[in-house]
Amino acid sequence: GNITYKRNSVDIRQADYVYWSAPVKAQTLGGVSPLTLSDKYLSWETTKWVANPSTSFMTAGKGYIIRGPETFSNTVRTPYTASFIGVPNNGTIAGETAVPSTYYLxxxxxPSALSADDFINANLFLVGTMYFWTHNTPVVLGPSYKYNSDDYATYNxxxxxxxxxxPSGGAAGTNINVPSGYIAAGQSFFMGAKAAGSISFANSMRRAANNNGQFFKPAGASKTADLEKNRVWLDMTNEEGAFKQILVGYIEGATNDYEDMYDGLTFDGNKYIDFYSINNASKLVIQGRALPFADTDAVPLGYRTAVEGNFTISLSDADGKLSTQAVYLEDKTTGTLSDLRAANYTFATAAGTxxxxxVLRYTNKTLGTGDFENTENGILVSxxxxxxxxxxxxxxxxxxxVFDISGKLLLDKKKVGANELQVSNLQAGNQVLLVNVTLENGFKTSRKI
Known part of the structure; x- marks a missing residue:
């Protein structure tokens, strides 16, 4: 028979959209938020948002976005509770049929939490990173409301x-809307498709009620330890409120190559700032790397800013073996190596990319053994x-x-196994190039030519 399932959203303003899905059968869009303007019930159709009548029934497994009630303020956030009334969905459910290179909501x-890991593993034709809307940045009001696409939290x-x-004075990693790995009832999210397939759901993906609390509002969330995960989260901020978080982890099943189930591309939707790790020229908000973890590993980091001034990079959180591991940030411009466990690192920058x-490092010695100076002097790039x-x-x-100055990878020669390498016929015009060299003992250096 019918149930009434209530879901509290994050506190919203009238102009905010909430990303919903229906946990029951025969639920209308208008029934979720009866006081929303009639043309503000939207679904994502291949490449664009499409308005749906408020009387439309919500399809199981498909996401929708609904703007706040017209009676809500556009300056003060207010809690909103939606009521879903109907027979609860159960069993195997088929979602949309996906085509490659397309995003789906x-x-x-x-009416229970869904394991994100189980869903990813059961739908391998999808790109394995989920994007969740978080309402973090206020909407820019005006003739055309503007929403910030960098407000998507990510998970893989x-x-x-x-x-x-x-919050100031809070423990590292607390009260940040980091996806927990459980998708709450009533929640929708974006994923891209890399191949054709039918999106599917099964009861085996469902989880108990104590995992159902995160509907993208700051709250504690339970975590699993099914796989070995050793992770570090870094934040880049400024005094004016710019913020971007990245994750680098050493994960069971991951490799050091790009894999969409473990590596998530940055949306780069923020007008002012982007911060990312780099792997084979891919700019990543999440990077999964191979086990076993070794403190000789080094991960290049890049950023883009539309404003000049001072920014700060800080260690937000760490777990697994990295919870006690030293974490260093190398600034190749100033030639400094900073211990992020001891203090945040503040630097001045011009606008640009x-x-x-x-470079993210885990030891203050570039080589575990040997002499850094002699090794550096022994490398010649001409x-x-x-x-x-x-x-x-x-x-x-x-x-x-070899990279160009924008970060585009022009050449990646692996397993050289010799003391000399010559590269001819490089597809590059007259410009500055960056040559990254890795030696067999793990030492890395970068030269400009």
């Missing part, structure tokens, strides 16, 4: 990254007649990667 069809098998700074300024030559006098070369 997918909804949890059950490596974990989640949020869009909200922890800087794809190679920072160019003549458009042929790039990389030479190492002491250690064999493991990998050479």
């Amino acid at each position: 997918i909804g949890n069809p059950y 098998l490596s974990g989640g990254a949020g869009t909200q700074k922890a 800087f794809p190679d300024r920072f 160019v003549k007649d458009k042929t790039v030559k990389v030479q190492s006098s002491k250690e064999a070369i493991q990998e050479v990667a």
Whole structure:
């Protein structure tokens, strides 16, 4: 028979959209928010938002967005409770049929939490990163309301990254809208498709009520330890309120290559700032790396800012083996190495894109053994007649990667296994290039040519 399922949304304003899905059968859009303007019930159809009549029934497994009630303020956030009335959805449910290179707004069809990991593993034709709307940034009011696409929190098998700074004086990682790995009843989210397939849900993906509390408002959330995960979260902020969080993790099942189930691309939707880790020229808000973790690993970090001034990079949280591991930030522009467990790192920057300024490290010694100066002096990178030559006098070369100044990967030669590499016929005009060299002993350096 019918149930009434109530879901409290994050506190919203009249102009805010909430991302909903129906946990019951025969639920109308208008029944979720009766006082919303009639043309503000939307679904995502392939490439654009489409308005739906308020009398339309919500399809199980499909997401919808509904603007706040017209009676709500546009300056003060107010709690909103939706009531879903109908027979609860149960059993195997088929969602939309996906086509490659298309995004879909997918909804949890059950009146219980859904395991994000189970859903990702059961729908391998989807790109494995989920994007959740968080209402973090106020809507820009005017003739055309403007919404900030960087307000999507992200989640994949490596974990989640949020869009909200922890409160002053709060413990690291607390009260940030980082996805917990459980999709609440009534919640929808974006995922892209990399191949054709039918989106599917099953009762085996469902979880108990104590995992059903995160409907994208700051709240404690339970976590699982099904896989080994050793993770670190970094925040980039300024005094004016700009914020971007990234996650780097050493995850069971991940490799150091790009994999959409463990690596999440940044949406780069924020007008003012983007912050990301880099792997094979991909700009990532979440990066999963291979086990076992070694403190000799180093991860390049880049950023983009539309404003000049001072920014701060801080250690927000860490877990697994990284909960006690030293975490360092190398600034290649100033030549400094900062201990992020001891203090946040504040730096000055001009406006622009800087794809190679920072490196995340776990030791203050670039080499575990040996002499840094001698090894650095033993590497020569030169160019003549458009042929790039990389030479190492002491250690064999493991990998050479060449980027242009925008961060685009032009060449990635792995398993070199020799003390010299020559690269000719490089597809690059007259410009500055960055040559990243990795030696067999793990030492890494970057040279400009």
